[in-house]
Amino acid sequence: MSNLTVLCLLWIVQFQLTNTVNEVQHKRLLLNDPDVINSRLINLEKSMQDVVRLTQQQQIMQSTIAQLQTQNTNMQSTMAQLETKNTNMQSTITHLQTELTQEKEKVSLLSDRGSTYIRWGRKQCSGLHTEIMYTGFASGQDYHRSNYYGGPANMLCLPNNPELNNRTGTSYSFLSGTEYENGNFFVNGAANEDVPCALCRSVNTSTSIMIPGRESCDSGWKLEYHGILASGHYGNKPSSYICLDSHPEFLQAGEDDKNGHLLYATQTNCGSLACPPYVNNKAINCVVCSR
Numbered sequence: 379m380s381n382l383t384v385l386c387l388l389w390i391v392q393f394q395l396t397n398t399v400n401e402v403q404h405k406r407l408l409l410n411d412p413d414v415i416n417s418r419l420i421n422l423e424k425s426m427q428d429v430v431r432l433t434q435q436q437q438i439m440q441s442t443i444a445q446l447q448t449q450n451t452n453m454q455s456t457m458a459q460l461e462t463k464n465t466n467m468q469s470t471i472t473h474l475q476t477e478l479t480q481e482k483e484k485v486s487l488l489s490d491r492g493s494t495y496i497r498w499g500r501k502q503c504s505g506l507h508t509e510i511m512y513t514g515f516a517s518g519q520d521y522h523r524s525n526y527y528g529g530p531a532n533m534l535c536l537p538n539n540p541e542l543n544n545r546t547g548t549s550y551s552f553l554s555g556t557e558y559e560n561g562n563f564f565v566n567g568a569a570n571e572d573v574p575c576a577l578c579r580s581v582n583t584s585t586s587i588m589i590p591g592r593e594s595c596d597s598g599w600k601l602e603y604h605g606i607l608a609s610g611h612y613g614n615k616p617s618s619y620i621c622l623d624s625h626p627e628f629l630q631a632g633e634d635d636k637n638g639h640l641l642y643a644t645q646t647n648c649g650s651l652a653c654p655p656y657v658n659n660k661a662i663n664c665v666v667c668s669r
């Protein structure tokens with residue numbers, strides 16, 4: 379080894395040692411530096427603050443979770459109550475549907491009911507919740523036959539579309555058409571005209587009555603028609619009392635005076651009949667009511 383080499387090696391070793399000593403001295407300087415310590419304290423304080431903040435957030439989240447769990451429990455309870463209510467409502471709806479069906483059946487039955495009456499002197503019914511069963515001819519026993527005074531007293535409303543019987547009668551009981559006798563008392567031009575009639579059905583009612591002496595119906599009753607009381611002549615054969623419409627019509631081509639069963643206006647005859655309230659020798663109102 380040459381001297382130069384040795385010198386070089388010594389220089390290198392010295393250089394390394396010098397560097398090492400400098401490094402050590404530098405590190406000691408950092409550890410003892412107040413700025414470094416202060417910086418580290420500030421960082422530590424920030425970290426502590428972060429920990430505190432995160433802990434607070436965690437507590438808030440735990441509180442929120444607890445509240446949500448409570449709300450969830452309440453909602454489940456509410457859901458259970460609503461399901462119970464829903465079940466009850468479905469039961470109620472089923473019950474109401476059954477009742478509705480029953481009521482509809484009752485209404486159907488009620489709409490099917492009706493009462494009937496004869497409207498004397500008219501070809502049609504009033505049309506006020508009425509339906510016509512048939513229209514036809516008023517009829518009764520002939521007013522006179524020799525000196526006999528027996529036979530039927532009631533009147534009939536014969537339909538205008540008869541189904542005829544081909545057997546010959548026995549000449550002991552007769553049926554004739556009805557004429558307005560009594561001049562034009564019932565209406566102008568009525569003398570000797572023939573009398574129509576209609577069998578009417580008042581729907582949604584169960585009873586029809588004729589009230590003599592009245593021209594209106596009591597509350598709750600439906601007025602079908604009103605008019606005056608009519609019947610046969612006291613010197614003729616018996617005839618029933620009927621309520622002749624206040625605006626009577628005539629049958630077509632019936633103006634000829636052929637007599638038959640005859641209608642006269644009936645009037646009051648005081649005595650056994652209480653006057654008042656009635657008045658002697660007056661025509662008598664009548665009305666047909668239903669309900």
Ligand SMILES: [Ca+2]
Pocket residue numbers: 557570571572632633634635636637
């Ligand atoms: Ca006639």
Ligand SMILES: [Ca+2]
Pocket residue numbers: 557558559570635636637
């Ligand atoms: Ca006549």
